[in-house]
Every structure is written in structure tokens, then in C-alpha cells.
Amino acid sequence: MIKRFNFSPIINTGAVVKELPYDSGNPVPFTLKNNAFSLDMDAKTRIYGLGETVRGINKRGWIYESWCTDEPFHNEDKRSLYGAHNFILVDGKERFGAFFDTPGKITFDLGYTDSDRIVITPESFALDLYIVTGDSLKAIVAEFRALIGKSYIPPLWAFGYGQSRWGYVTEKDIRECADNYEKAGIPLDMLYLDIDYMDSFKDFSVHPERFPDLKAFAAEMKERGIRLIPIIDAAVKKQDGYSVYDEGHEKGYFCKDENGEDFVVGVWPGKSVLPDFLNPEAARWFGMKYKALTDRGIEGFWNDMNEPALFYSEKGMDHAIDEVKKLDGGELDSLRFFGVRDVLIKLQNNADDYKSFYHNAPEGKFRHYDVHNLYGYNMTKSAYDALCELRDEPSLLFSRASYIGAHRYGGVWTGDNHAWWKHILQSLQQMPGMNMCGFLYSGSDIGGFNGNCTRDLLIRWMSFAVFTPLMRNHSAFGTRRQEAFAFGDTEAFRHIIGLRYRLIPYLYSEFVKAAENDAMFFRPLAFDYEEDEIVATVEDQLMVGDSMMIAPVYVQNAVGRHVYLPEKMEQIRMHEGYISTEELNTGWHYVDIPLGDVVFFTKSPIPLAKPAMNTSELDLENVEFI
Ligand code: GLC
Numbered sequence: 354m355i356k357r358f359n360f361s362p363i364i365n366t367g368a369v370v371k372e373l374p375y376d377s378g379n380p381v382p383f384t385l386k387n388n389a390f391s392l393d394m395d396a397k398t399r400i401y402g403l404g405e406t407v408r409g410i411n412k413r414g415w416i417y418e419s420w421c422t423d424e425p426f427h428n429e430d431k432r433s434l435y436g437a438h439n440f441i442l443v444d445g446k447e448r449f450g451a452f453f454d455t456p457g458k459i460t461f462d463l464g465y466t467d468s469d470r471i472v473i474t475p476e477s478f479a480l481d482l483y484i485v486t487g488d489s490l491k492a493i494v495a496e497f498r499a500l501i502g503k504s505y506i507p508p509l510w511a512f513g514y515g516q517s518r519w520g521y522v523t524e525k526d527i528r529e530c531a532d533n534y535e536k537a538g539i540p541l542d543m544l545y546l547d548i549d550y551m552d553s554f555k556d557f558s559v560h561p562e563r564f565p566d567l568k569a570f571a572a573e574m575k576e577r578g579i580r581l582i583p584i585i586d587a588a589v590k591k592q593d594g595y596s597v598y599d600e601g602h603e604k605g606y607f608c609k610d611e612n613g614e615d616f617v618v619g620v621w622p623g624k625s626v627l628p629d630f631l632n633p634e635a636a637r638w639f640g641m642k643y644k645a646l647t648d649r650g651i652e653g654f655w656n657d658m659n660e661p662a663l664f665y666s667e668k669g670m671d672h673a674i675d676e677v678k679k680l681d682g683g684e685l686d687s688l689r690f691f692g693v694r695d696v697l698i699k700l701q702n703n704a705d706d707y708k709s710f711y712h713n714a715p716e717g718k719f720r721h722y723d724v725h726n727l728y729g730y731n732m733t734k735s736a737y738d739a740l741c742e743l744r745d746e747p748s749l750l751f752s753r754a755s756y757i758g759a760h761r762y763g764g765v766w767t768g769d770n771h772a773w774w775k776h777i778l779q780s781l782q783q784m785p786g787m788n789m790c791g792f793l794y795s796g797s798d799i800g801g802f803n804g805n806c807t808r809d810l811l812i813r814w815m816s817f818a819v820f821t822p823l824m825r826n827h828s829a830f831g832t833r834r835q836e837a838f839a840f841g842d843t844e845a846f847r848h849i850i851g852l853r854y855r856l857i858p859y860l861y862s863e864f865v866k867a868a869e870n871d872a873m874f875f876r877p878l879a880f881d882y883e884e885d886e887i888v889a890t891v892e893d894q895l896m897v898g899d900s901m902m903i904a905p906v907y908v909q910n911a912v913g914r915h916v917y918l919p920e921k922m923e924q925i926r927m928h929e930g931y932i933s934t935e936e937l938n939t940g941w942h943y944v945d946i947p948l949g950d951v952v953f954f955t956k957s958p959i960p961l962a963k964p965a966m967n968t969s970e971l972d973l974e975n976v977e978f979i
Contacts, residue, residue, distance in 0.1 A: 355500055356380070356484045363479040364716050366727055367734070368454050368758035370502035373483075380482050382447045389474040390451075390482075398445025399889060400463050400471070401490070401877065404438025404790045405755075405767060407431050409892045410782050410877045412441070416465035420458045421726050421754040423662030423702055425769040425803060427779060432460075435660060435768045436755045437726035438790040442493055443471070444879075448486070450493045452500075452757070455480035456724040477723060490880045491872065494789050498871035502761045504793045505737075506868050507822075510580065510968040511653065511749040511794070512857050513542025514850050516836055517582075517827035522549040523563040524570050530836065531579055537843040540854050540966045543749075544574065545655065545827065546583040554622035555590045557597055557645040568649035578967030580652050582749060585643070587630075587659040587732055590622035591615070597642060601628060606635035608710040608721060610668075616710035617667040620658055627661055630731035631712040631724065639732075640739025647740070653749025655766070656736060659729035660754040665700040668709065673700050729754025737762035751823060757790050764794025764823055772801030772832070777814050777907035778893060784821065785880075785895065788873035793864060796823030805833040808840035809909065809948060812849065816951045817905035819853040820897050822864055822874065845949040848929040851964050852951055858960040858976050863898025874898060882919040891917050902954040906946050913945040922954040925979060932979060955979075 357373040358380040383390035400412045407429055408415050415429075419437040427434060439453040441461065453459055455475050462472040483500065487493040498504075516534065521527050527544050534541040550567075552558040559567045571581050589597050589607070601607050607615045607626040615626045629635045643654065665673070676696045680689050708722040721728075733752040740748040750763035759765070767783055770776045780797035787795050799818045800806040806828065815837075818824050828835050837846035867874040876896040878888035894904040894917065904916040918939050926933045928950050937954070946952050960976035 354486050355496060358482040358484070360478045360480045360482065362454065362481050364456055364714060364719065364724060364727075366454055366456050366756065366758065367730065368452075368756065369481075369483075369500055371500050373500075380484055382449060383451070383473070388478070389472050391473070392443070392471045394445055394464065394469050394471060398443065399879070400441055400443055402438070402441040402450070402786055402789050403461060404440070404757075404786045404792065405434050405436035405765065405783055406786065407434065407779065408782070410785055411889075411892070412461075412786075413464045414468070415463060417461045417463070418458060419461070419726060421660040421729055421756070423658065423660050427768075427770050427776065435729070435753045436765060436787075436792075438755070438757055438786065440497060440757060440790050442490060442789065444490060448490070448493070450485035450497050452483040452485070452497060453480055454483065454757075456727045456756075457722070458725070479723075489883060491876070494873060495871045497789070498791055501757055501791055503871070504760050504791045504868040505750070505763050506747070506865055507749050507764065507794050508652075508747045509857070509861055510542050512822060512824075512861050512864075513968040514540055514853055515543035515545060515582065515825040516541060517545030517547065517825055518834075518836070519547040519828070519830045520549075521547065524565070527570075527574075527581070531574065531577060533836065533838040535577070537838045537847060539837050539843060539847050539850050541579055542967050543580050543582050543653070543825070545825065546581055548584055548586065548621055550583055553590060554586070555592070555595055555597070556585055557642045558595075559649075571650040575650065578969050580749075582653045582655060583646055583651060584655050584657050585736070586621060586657050587661045587728070588618060588620045588622065588625035588627055591617060591624045591626050598626065601626070601635070601638070604635075604638065605713075606632065606638055608712060610710055618661075618663045618706070619665040619667070619670065620662060624667065627710070628732075629712050630728060630735055631714040631719065633715065636731055636735035637739065640735035641743070643736060643739050644743050647743045652744070652746070654736060656729070656732050656750070656752040656763070659732040659752060660702070661728050663702055663706055666703070666706040666709070669700050669703055669706055673697060726756045730756035730759040733759045733763045751794060755792065760791030760793070765792050766795060766823055766825065767797040769802045769829070770797055772804035772806040772810060772835070774810060774813075774907055774909050776801055777817055777905065780821075781817060781893060781895060781905065781907070784875040785873060785877050788867070788875050793868055793874050794822045796821035796825060798825065798827040800826050800828060800835040802827055802829050803832065806835035808842075811835055811837070811840070812845050812948050813906050815846065815849045817903070817907070819849060819856060819951060820860065820903055820953075822860065824853060844929060848927075848949060849951060852927050854965045854968070854971060855961045855963070857968065857971060858962050858973055859898065859901070867898070878902070878917070878919055885919050887917060888919050897953075900955050900957045900959050902956075904944070904952070904954070912947055913943060916942050916944045916954070918942060918954065920956070922956055925953050925955055927951040934979065
């Protein structure tokens, strides 16, 4: 059951697809005082949800801020990442879900200030609150998901393996990458184009020398079973003569400052302007620009920098230069160094900048700061709506920033993580929270975006990522190469990525089932075994679809790990060249998992396809069951 409480929302966020009447009275079980919703917890209370955030599956014990942020360090002490997913599921004396539908900042203090109290403080009370109840944790999620609408289902080929790197600059780089995969006999379905394919990072342009004939090149790759997936950034380069800028400027489609002038920010293309995705006309205009690439045979996109990320604003930069000048003179001492550093750090994603530009939404004019969390959502929606018009087939689409509701239009990737062992676990722990909010097509940058990857780390990360719907290896400019062929010996990668393809019949059908039934593809064990006291504390295993449980290795040099089985299950060991199975009883087990073996656990037989080099070669009719 869902109850909806009215706190004077200012805008239709688009999160919800079902119109519910308002309930009168208090939003029990919360107490409303001091402009916050609070609730006492007993020792056993657990809290799930909040989508893409740091820390464990049980969110209790930290403070989170819903504020879409371009955050390149996903450390434990961070409060916000790229998504704003304001749904929590409280499993305590009372069991309920709560969705705070508000476009601005909201803080979830989940036992941080007082370890036994939840305190949720929206910065503005312009919100709708939904309290969701049900017979089980899964039922509450299903009820919530029915409220927010069906999840995006990508084409089957998007379940193939993808290689990306910020640093493939030319057609030649991409072709070489495809050749290396082919030479190593490693399957591949997608090669991603990062910002360098564009001309001066201008959206919808193609660099004339680096990709002289993108259409022919996309066709050549498609012939080899590989699709090219270009990035689209939110901001548009401010340059007279660049048609996207000229048109948008003339039509008034960019966000404006308080004087009605285009608000100028600095991101990859240098001085840029922000399309006003909250204005439906502007959103449609931007979305239809994808045609420049779909006309060249492109079938999928990743939308980036749409928090929106701001390196600086023109105004902020002028101010910072003045501030730095004030620090000039005197001795060059350490305090001056810190002074200059702090002035420059504050330039990025600055709240004052977010307060100084405006949107033209159907409900009226809004200060960006008050509706910040809707920007990425609306960029994804604009692309999705346009792609439905531009193409007859389903497209691949995923985004960095998101708000609840965006799950209907695309997937999300978890942004700029690091080549750290703890980020394998982080990625696993993020999946159930995102699934609760409908984001089923998701995954992390395998091997880590920032930092230098090692062969062992990549093997272990892949051994987990074979189960994530989005399976993409991506890394940053200047980092060590981390393609599956980059470490010399390719045997282990051929085996693991090959296994992904064999698992696609199971993964894709379980994914589609989850999308159609408003269910979760990845679930904490506690959702399936509510009576089992032990599973509630298991933070590094997940249920995947109806029949499978995973327990990956995420510790450097580990050769196995403890695994908890909530019931009798079959242990499936996929070793290079053979599969072995063993029945294991309920309880704790130490399981050997040498580097390169992929081990998982099943409750019932799962289908396994024959090996294939890409999804177009997959034989979905003739599968064996293990
Ligand atoms: C952002 C994205 C990253 C991309 C880079 C360059 O940091 O998160 O994936 O590679 O921009 O476009």
C-alpha cells in the first residue's frame, strides 16, 4: 500500500507515473519536527536503498546527501555521488519504504549524529512523500516500482562486453583495439568513443581528421559484430558559428543567469552553455540532435557531465582570480599555498554557481539550485524520447547523473571510480540500492577509471562484472592500459569474458523478468531469506535473478573466501576449459577461488549458451542447463 503526503511540491519531478490522492494527517511512522522527519531505531533496524551511494548495502551509520555531484573520489567519507535516489527501505520495528520526491537537496542522517535515530532533512519542504508498506521487503520494492514505472530494457547486444578508454583518439586507435581483441580471441560487442571523437569537444560533431568517415567506420565495425557507442556531454561549447550553439542561443534554449543572459560555465570544451533540459522544447531540440550520429549508424550513447558538472563558471573564475591576487605579495609561505589552493578548489561544482542560473520549466522559472537533481534525469529523457523517434530498434542509453524516474529511459554507470580493490566491493554494494530505484541496467568502470590497474585486479573485477548488466572496461586518460589484452597473458580474460557470453541467456531473461515484474535483478540475501538472522549481516554476496547467488573475491592476493549459504545450493566452478559442480549445505563454507576461476551458486538449473565471439553469434535456441 502507498500513502502520499503533500508538502507543497513546486514542480512535477517526473519520478512517479501513478497519480495518487493525498492522504491527510501525519506521515507516520516519521515524526515531523524541527523541519525534519525523524524516527527512532532499535538495535536491529536496517536501512536499505538510496541508490548510488558509498558504503554498505545496509546504509545505517552514515549521512548521505542527495545532490547529483561530479565526484571523482568515491571514498567512504563522501556524502553524494552522481545520482539522487531518495528512496529508503527501513526494516525494523516497523517495515516500510519512504520516497521523498523533491528536486533539491535532502539529507539522510541514518544513525550518524545519533546512532539510534533517522533524521531526514530536506532543504526545502517542496516535496511529496510516499510511504510504502507491504508484506515483505520484495513486496515493498515492487509496490514502489509500480509507482515509478517500468525500467528501461536495453537491446540484447548491450549485454555483451564493451571496451572503453578515454584516450582512444582516432579511428586507428579503435580499429587496433578491435584487432587486439580479435587476435586474443576475446569476445567483444561494443567499443566506446570518449570525447576525443568530437571536434573540439563539441556535441554532435565528429573530428574530421580523427574520424574522416564515421558512417563507413561504424559500418565496418558492425560488420565485425562491434557497435560504436559515443559519449554525449551535457554542456554545449559557446562558439559563434557552431550550429548547435547558434541555434540554441537564438531560440533561448540555454540556462540563463539573473539578467537573462546565457550562463557560461567551463567544462571539457572550455566556455560552454547548459541546455535547459527542464524546458520540454529545448529538451526535444537537443534530443533530436542525436540524429547527427544515428544517421551515421550509431545505435547507442552514454550521457555524461549531466549533474551538471561545472569546472568553473565565468563569474566564479573572475572572482577567484581577484581572490588569488589578494593573496599575492609577502613571503611565499605555506598558508598562501593553501589559500590559493582553496580558492581554486572551490571553483568546481560551486553552490553559488548552481544558485545563479535558471530554468524555464512548464511550471515556471526555477533557480537551478532548487531543482538541481532533475538535470541528468531530463537529459536522459530527452535522448530517450528522441531516439524512440529516430530509430526503429531499441537503443543503448545510459547516463552518469540520475534521479528516480530516469530508470524508465536508460541505465546508469557508477562514474569515476578507482583501480582499488575496495571499489569491486563498492560496486557490488551499490547494485541492490540502484535496483530498488529501478536502475537495473548498471555497472561500474571495470578495472577502475582513475589510477593504475593490475592484471589481478582486472581479473577479479571481471569475475564480478560478468554478472552486471552493463559490463564495460573503462579508464582515464594517462592511466595504465587495462584492456583485456594489455597484460600479456590473455587466457584468463578469454575465459571470463567468454563465460559472460555463455551466461547471457540467463542474465538477459532474468533482467527482463525483473523489469517486467518490478523486481530487483540484484538483491541482498536478506530480501530472499527474511527469517535468516545471519544473511542480514552479509554485505558481500548478492542474489542474481531467481536462481543464482554470487560471492566474488575482492581482496588482493586472496585465493578464496568465506561464503554463507542460506540454503542448500549447487556450487558451480567455471575453470578455464571445464565446469565442475558440487552440492553445498546451508551455512558457512570456505571456498577456494583461485585467480581466473569464476564461482557462483545456484538454487535451480541455469541455461548456458555455446561460446560466441559477440552477441550476434549467440545461439539462444540451443542452450545446455547446468
Ligand atoms: C568524465 C566521465 C568519464 C570520461 C571523462 C572524459 O570524467 O565520467 O567516464 O571518460 O569524463 O569524457
